[in-house]
Amino acid sequence: MRHPRPAASGACAVRRGLPRAQRSAGPWCGCAVCGEPCGEWGPGPGGARSARAASRRFRWAPKRSRPAPVPSPARPPRRRQRGGSLGMALPRLPAVLASASAGPARMSLFGSTSGFGTGGTSMFGSTTADNHNPMKDIEVTSPPDDSISCLAFSPPTLPGNFLIAGSWANDVRCWEVQDNGQTIPKAQQMHTGPVLDGCWSDDGSKVFTASCDKTAKMWDLNSNQAIQIAQHEAPVKTIHWIKAPNYSCVMTGSWDKTLKFWDTRSPTPMMTLQLPERCYCADVVHPMAAVATAERGLIVYQLENQPSEFRRIESPLKHQHRCVAIFKDKVNKPTGFALGSIEGRVAIHYINPPNPAKDNFTFKCHRSNGTNTSAPQDIYAVNGIAFHPVHGTLATVGSDGRFSFWDKDARTKLKTSEQLDQPISACCFNHNGNIFAYASSYDWSKGHEFYNPQKKNYIFLRNAAEELKPRNKK
Amino acid sequence: MTICQFFLQGRCRFGDRCWNEHPRGGGGRPHSAGPARGAGGGWGAATQRYANVIQPPVFKHGSWGGGSDGGGFSGASGFGSPSNKSTVFSQNRFSALSGANPGDGFSDEEQRLLDCIAKDMATWESSRQWMFSCYSPMKDKPNVSGFQEFSPEEVRLEYYNCSANNNTENYINSVNQLVQQWKNRLQELKALDASGKASLLSQLKNAVTQPLPSLGFGGQQASSFGFPSFPVNSSSGATSFSFKANPTVPSGNAPAFGSSATASNPPTFGATSSHSAPNPVGFGNSSAPSAASFSFKTSGTTSGSGTSGLSGFGNSAAASSSSTAPLTVSGTPSAATGTSHSGASNTSAAQTASASGHNVTAVPSAVLNGITSDKLYTPRSELTAEELEQFEAKRFTLGKIPLKPPPIDLLYI
Numbered sequence: 001m002r003h004p005r006p007a008a009s010g011a012c013a014v015r016r017g018l019p020r021a022q023r024s025a026g027p028w029c030g031c032a033v034c035g036e037p038c039g040e041w042g043p044g045p046g047g048a049r050s051a052r053a054a055s056r057r058f059r060w061a062p063k064r065s066r067p068a069p070v071p072s073p074a075r076p077p078r079r080r081q082r083g084g085s086l087g088m089a090l091p092r093l094p095a096v097l098a099s100a101s102a103g104p105a106r107m108s109l110f111g112s113t114s115g116f117g118t119g120g121t122s123m124f125g126s127t128t129a130d131n132h133n134p135m136k137d138i139e140v141t142s143p144p145d146d147s148i149s150c151l152a153f154s155p156p157t158l159p160g161n162f163l164i165a166g167s168w169a170n171d172v173r174c175w176e177v178q179d180n181g182q183t184i185p186k187a188q189q190m191h192t193g194p195v196l197d198g199c200w201s202d203d204g205s206k207v208f209t210a211s212c213d214k215t216a217k218m219w220d221l222n223s224n225q226a227i228q229i230a231q232h233e234a235p236v237k238t239i240h241w242i243k244a245p246n247y248s249c250v251m252t253g254s255w256d257k258t259l260k261f262w263d264t265r266s267p268t269p270m271m272t273l274q275l276p277e278r279c280y281c282a283d284v285v286h287p288m289a290a291v292a293t294a295e296r297g298l299i300v301y302q303l304e305n306q307p308s309e310f311r312r313i314e315s316p317l318k319h320q321h322r323c324v325a326i327f328k329d330k331v332n333k334p335t336g337f338a339l340g341s342i343e344g345r346v347a348i349h350y351i352n353p354p355n356p357a358k359d360n361f362t363f364k365c366h367r368s369n370g371t372n373t374s375a376p377q378d379i380y381a382v383n384g385i386a387f388h389p390v391h392g393t394l395a396t397v398g399s400d401g402r403f404s405f406w407d408k409d410a411r412t413k414l415k416t417s418e419q420l421d422q423p424i425s426a427c428c429f430n431h432n433g434n435i436f437a438y439a440s441s442y443d444w445s446k447g448h449e450f451y452n453p454q455k456k457n458y459i460f461l462r463n464a465a466e467e468l469k470p471r472n473k474k
Numbered sequence: 475m476t477i478c479q480f481f482l483q484g485r486c487r488f489g490d491r492c493w494n495e496h497p498r499g500g501g502g503r504p505h506s507a508g509p510a511r512g513a514g515g516g517w518g519a520a521t522q523r524y525a526n527v528i529q530p531p532v533f534k535h536g537s538w539g540g541g542s543d544g545g546g547f548s549g550a551s552g553f554g555s556p557s558n559k560s561t562v563f564s565q566n567r568f569s570a571l572s573g574a575n576p577g578d579g580f581s582d583e584e585q586r587l588l589d590c591i592a593k594d595m596a597t598w599e600s601s602r603q604w605m606f607s608c609y610s611p612m613k614d615k616p617n618v619s620g621f622q623e624f625s626p627e628e629v630r631l632e633y634y635n636c637s638a639n640n641n642t643e644n645y646i647n648s649v650n651q652l653v654q655q656w657k658n659r660l661q662e663l664k665a666l667d668a669s670g671k672a673s674l675l676s677q678l679k680n681a682v683t684q685p686l687p688s689l690g691f692g693g694q695q696a697s698s699f700g701f702p703s704f705p706v707n708s709s710s711g712a713t714s715f716s717f718k719a720n721p722t723v724p725s726g727n728a729p730a731f732g733s734s735a736t737a738s739n740p741p742t743f744g745a746t747s748s749h750s751a752p753n754p755v756g757f758g759n760s761s762a763p764s765a766a767s768f769s770f771k772t773s774g775t776t777s778g779s780g781t782s783g784l785s786g787f788g789n790s791a792a793a794s795s796s797s798t799a800p801l802t803v804s805g806t807p808s809a810a811t812g813t814s815h816s817g818a819s820n821t822s823a824a825q826t827a828s829a830s831g832h833n834v835t836a837v838p839s840a841v842l843n844g845i846t847s848d849k850l851y852t853p854r855s856e857l858t859a860e861e862l863e864q865f866e867a868k869r870f871t872l873g874k875i876p877l878k879p880p881p882i883d884l885l886y887i
């Protein structure tokens with residue numbers, strides 16, 4: 001390759017501070033410091049090798065100030081979480097689920113099948129090299145016996161934090177999460193089929209669960225009774241509580257290609273909307289609801305007055321939709337959603353952006369090779385997306401057994417976790433964003449051969465107050 | 475590797491020889507500045523100055539930038555890397571020289587589409603990602619046919635149901651079958667021959683013109699036609715789909731072929747590529763199962779290429795004639811209606827095809843010319859009482875699904 005001769009002073013034109021017009025016009029020679037083309041000597045695309053050769057002859061911009069081309073996965077110093085506080089303030093707990101007793105007495109509620117440890121530590125002592133908790137997060141006691149399909153924290157109207165998890169063992173369990181990290185199992189309800197989704201009502205007194213037995217139930221936590229409130233012709237995949245100024249109802253999406261809205265007091269739905277295909281995932285942030293269906297269908301509904309279809313959107317992704325989460329703008333209005341697919345990709349889509357081509361984008365995640373696209377990489381499905389309620393940053397969990405935090409406004413990755421030995425099937429934040437919960441259990445991404453019913457499933461809690469702070473925009 | 479800064483600005487003089495990494499995808503913005511001359515070349519500072527005020531990329535027809543990793547910030551240099559400062563990726567100029575496939579008769583854009591599909595198929599295969607998923611090469615395009623979509627939860631539920639009935643071999647067989655079909659389809663798409671490409675492109679183009687909104691409609695239509703694979707397997711307790719129903723679909727959908735043993739149909743499909751007999755039954759057989767259960771279009775197989783022409787027609791006919799099943803999302807509703815259309819058109823055009831001896835190019839054109847609107851709906855007078863009853867029922871019953879298209883007045887248009 002040809003290099004133009006070096007300038008006499010020994011530094012390139014940029015370094016000498018010449019104005020742009022006076023630098024010679026060669027386009028490609030990049031100053032090592034700033035990458036500005038200056039038309040003068042530089043190593044060429046040979047990189048460090050020819051740089052060394054060049055530097056033997058010429059003295060040029062110092063090598064070390066080259067900005068690091070690709071940030072190596074930096075590991076922030078690990079904060080020991082074990083037994084430590086979850087970083088939350090200490091409210092009084094006049095819990096609706098009044099239970100003053102300590103942990104062990106209550107654990108028998110969940111039956112004897114699952115073993116339980118004490119407090120938040122693993123019962124196996126973690127001396128083996130098993131990788132079930134490489135992030136050293138707090139384990140929830142008495143996790144379900146089969147894969148966890150959904151997680152949800154209680155709304156801010158309840159003092160304290162309560163977590164519900166639905167699982168493929170046909171049950172939905174509720175724990176109280178205390179601020180020192182201790183989790184106390186509280187109650188459990190059963191369905192006749194695996195539970196696929198669950199959500200809280202806005203006052204925190206009821207939990208709604210959707211199951212493969214084609215019904216949805218409302219679980220009143222005060223009385224610990226559950227009644228059926230919805231019926232579909234196929235398993236119910238999603239359930240959300242809608243609280244509008246003039247109505248409130250439960251929205252269920254099912255594989256029978258319908259979206260039904262139920263007043264919990266009546267056995268017939270208030271409204272039924274047809275979907276183009278089976279409902280795979282949905283999210284509701286009033287007054288917007290986003291539903292993603294099979295065959296790459298994507299529909300947004302507006303929920304004022306009564307639910308109606310707002311827009312059908314061309315999917316920005318090429319493969320099956322797996323999860324969707326709505327995000328809000330700075331004034332707390334829902335303004336778009338994040339859509340995850342089985343192909344290790346998440347699309348951020350704004351509903352009414354000023355510049356759709358620039359504002360909507362997709363990014364790759366949960367792939368084995370990171371950003372190196374040349375070698376064949378393993379691609380994993382994105383199982384869940386959750387937005388931090390305060391910072392607006394998002395977390396994604398995938399079949400590769402990792403979770404990642406991202407800042408969508410700065411379009412950067414904040415953190416990726418270590419790899420767990422099982423896929424992470426669900427995740428959620430609590431109402432103030434201090435706790436990030438994620439469930440480690442098999443999500444069937446590799447078929448039945450890799451299903452081990454004996455393998456223990458976990459739910460981990462992590463302090464999310466610090467790690468999800470957005471970076472300053474570059 | 476380090477990202478080439480100059481490629482990002484569209485000015486890399488080394489092009490393919492460059493030792494740095496040229497991230498893929500990008501705006502497709504034609505870069506007006508020519509390749510750099512040598513040192514001290516004649517650009518002048520003005521170009522440099524304005525080059526840093528780069529306009530947002532001009533996206534062609536609203537799609538991604540033509541790359542397989544499209545979308546504004548996707549691609550290798552998207553997240554977390556300091557090359558974030560350049561917000562525009564432009565296509566490497568030199569790729570056009572290396573990538574063009576002369577003599578194919580396809581336009582540049584179509585060629586890119588096909589390359590994109592081939593590359594995506596290769597990635598899909600090597601990446602061990604979930605295989606039961608739909609696929610579409612680009613944002614605006616409809617789904618490529620032949621890929622059945624199931625979510626992991628559905629598959630898992632099926633497993634649980636089967637194991638509750640002690641039926642796991644059945645489940646395993648069905649899953650293996652689906653995997654095999656997926657692999658076949660994938661291989662077809664990776665190595666498309668000319669006719670396969672033509673039919674694929676026509677399918678993608680045709681469906682693009684369909685308007686979106688009547689999709690909810692299409693859902694209703696589906697229920698009135700009753701996609702055959704879903705119901706009526708009592709042992710599965712009427713789950714939303716039944717793996718067991720899959721083998722019975724082809725037989726159910728083509729009663730002319732008799733309620734043949736379920737075993738016969740899967741091998742038939744698997745052997746489609748070697749299927750050479752031009753007889754109408756076999757011909758229709760290979761197309762009907764493919765149309766029905768795997769939603770259209772076994773394009774690309776040599777013997778099935780005539781089929782693909784037909785079902786491609788059935789596709790477009792369904793699309794253009796009755797807005798019963800708009801095909802932007804060519805899911806099962808369209809498959810259902812397309813089935814009934816292509817079922818009729820197959821039997822009628824099969825003779826044409828066999829007569830012309832698998833003349834591939836002749837078949838589509840013959841079909842397109844020959845079949846006018848009167849073949850899309852049969853007048854009531856031509857239907858037997860049983861067929862009429864089937865059309866009027868909410869769902870088809872297996873074994874009695876009519877081969878002729880429905881009368882126009884029974885359709886919700």
